[in-house]
Amino acid sequence: MLEKKQLIIIKGTREGLTLFIDESCSFEEAVIELKDKIIASRPKRDEPLVSVKVKLGNRYLDEAQKDQIGKIIGGENRFIIHSIQSDVVRREDALRWQEDSEVKTINRIVRSGQVIEVNGDLLLVGDVNPGGKVSSTGNIYIMGSLQGIAHAGSDGDRDAFIAASYMNPSQLRIADYISRAPDYESDGVYMECGLIDETQDKIIIDRLQALPHKRKELSGFERRMQNG
Amino acid sequence: MGEAIVITSGKGGVGKTTTTANIGTALALMDKKVCLIDTDIGLRNLDVVMGLENRIIFDVVDVIQERCQLKQALIRDKRFEHLTLLPAAQTSDKDTLTTDGMKKIVAELKQEYDYIIIDCPAGIEQGFQNAIAGADRAIVVTTPEKSSVRDADRIIGLLEQTEMDPPTLVINRIRNHMMKNGDMLEVDEITQVLSIDLIGIVIDDDAVIKATNNGEPVAVHPNSKASIAYRNIARRILGETVPLQSLEEEKGMFQRVKRLFGMRS
Structure with a gap:
């Protein structure tokens, strides 16, 4: 023995x-x-x-x-x-991670009264019209104009952000933060992104070029793998 | 085999009924056989705009409930041989109209007529569903106001969920001076948001109100701006390529006259 x-x-x-x-x-x-x-x-x-x-x-x-x-x-x-x-993950966890980390591409116009909700990142090729809403658990990228509501990190991911070719939203929501457009008529901005600024404790809008400094990991998958 | 076109807008009071009457009349002017259907049960107007109110004996609900033949309910227009109207019921409960019933009526009319123009009620409830049930394509009417564009956007979204071709857009009641000052949404701005093809723009024209009150569509007048606009829309429906009416023209004329008298503008 x-x-x-x-x-x-x-x-x-x-x-x-x-x-x-x-x-x-x-x-x-x-x-x-x-x-x-x-x-x-x-x-x-x-x-x-x-x-x-x-x-x-x-x-x-x-x-x-x-x-x-x-x-x-x-x-x-x-x-x-x-x-x-643990070195192993369950199959369903892995699949969920994969789903969360995938970029869902949708090609349509989100019109007034319409809602798109996805898990993971959302790439919308098209506009979000006033009264329309897009929501994702990860980041939101809009190749088009955002004039409705966008909600990134809807599960509570405060690192999520919203990027749009043209940004004139009625509301931006990230995790549990909400910011809304001013009451006066305003022109939108081109190629900008919305994200949470921890020091100001609110959603700010910045140029897309500023994004690499503030969010090192674009991909939700890498983020989740590293955070376990 | 004809084509059924539904005129819709979502919001009330943007000129669906006027548009229906005038596009129908303009098509009839071009020797097409046209039937207008009013689906706004309980609030019918199309017969008034067409000046045919006194001639109603049966209506669309009578046809659906088989109290009369479809042919009996059709009212021939005063002015055009090939233009008829199927009026809405004024008293019946509006739930009597069904999508199946409408599909049947439209299919039957398509055998006989070149164009069936359906006037849709405001709103997105059953009345709207009934109106679009038999249609092959849709024309969305909007005015250069935010609320009306918002509702048009909603309606286009609903229409896109059906099997119909993408709808086309009519911008109604344009006031050029307000658009220029930026007090009104611009045509480009509207088409950009709604991103559907524009089939016509109609200027806010006093002649329309006057003609409506006389019970005749403005399209029969040869020279008014709105009349030309509606006839252009009809030509585009027939597949012709017609340039958009210039919004400037009137002012240009005026200024030319002013200049003639040596006035400065």
Whole structure:
């Protein structure tokens, strides 16, 4: 009989602890060993909190299991979970990511009373007329004139932005921010984009050329991959 | 086999009925067999504009409920042999009109006539659905006002969802001096927003009101501006290429006369 393989390996790094959970054993086994290891190595009361990265390798955990791990490591111990990383994603998550990150191209005029809602980024080749509305969970690019309402990041993504060839909207909405056109008649602007300015805490309109400085990652997919 | 054209606008009071009467009359002037249908049940006007109110015996609801033959309900115009009107009912409940019923009537009329012009009620409810049911194409009427353009946009959106060809646009009641001052939307501005083909522009002309009150479409007058505009629209419907009426002309004339008398403008 071989010596029992270590299921949990803990490594100390500069940022804290990294905790590797063996990917081939059963979840129950891992949990049992994890409990012992954690109790053995938890910091003492007078020591500072330690952040922990959990690496799962090719193991997939559902939300309930992640919760359980979180409770074991966190709980009354002086650990803080920094992240739980897995090398695998579920098929449906991957598909959803893909959908969220795709640019949906629509070629039509959005007329008064019409609404277009998409997941991911929206590329509209055509106008949004007054009274029309477009909405997406990602960015909105309009090759045409925007005179109606556009809502980017409708799921709450504050980094989303709205770019249009001609911009004279009645309202711009990004995540939970809303800005509306002034009460006086105003001319629109060409090749501009609307985005949230954190310092002013409101939606601002800027030249398209300014966009690269403010939004490094155009693609929603890259953004989501990096943020986990 | 004829063609059925519905005249619609969404907003009320932009001149659907006047446009229907005048395009119909103008087509009849060009020796086409034309039938006008009024689908504005309960608020019929087309018969008044055409001056045929006194001759109504049966109406479109009578036809649908089979109280009379379609031929019996058609009223021949006073002026043109080949122009007839199918009037709307004034008293019946408007729910009696159905899309199927309208399709049947229009199909039957198409056997007999070259053009069937359908006057649509305002709004986007059942009355609108009935009016467009049998139509092959649509003409959207708007005025150079924001509210009317907004409603036209909505209507065009609804028409695009049907199998009909893309609608064409008539801009009605243009006042040149206001357009020039920028107090009114410009023709280009309107076509840019609505992005459909323009089939005619009609100047706001006192002759229209006068003619309407006399029960005759202005299109029978040879010289009024609006009359020429409507006849141009009819020619474009027949496939001719007619340049758009110049909005400047009148002022140009006036200035020429002024200059003649040595006045400065």
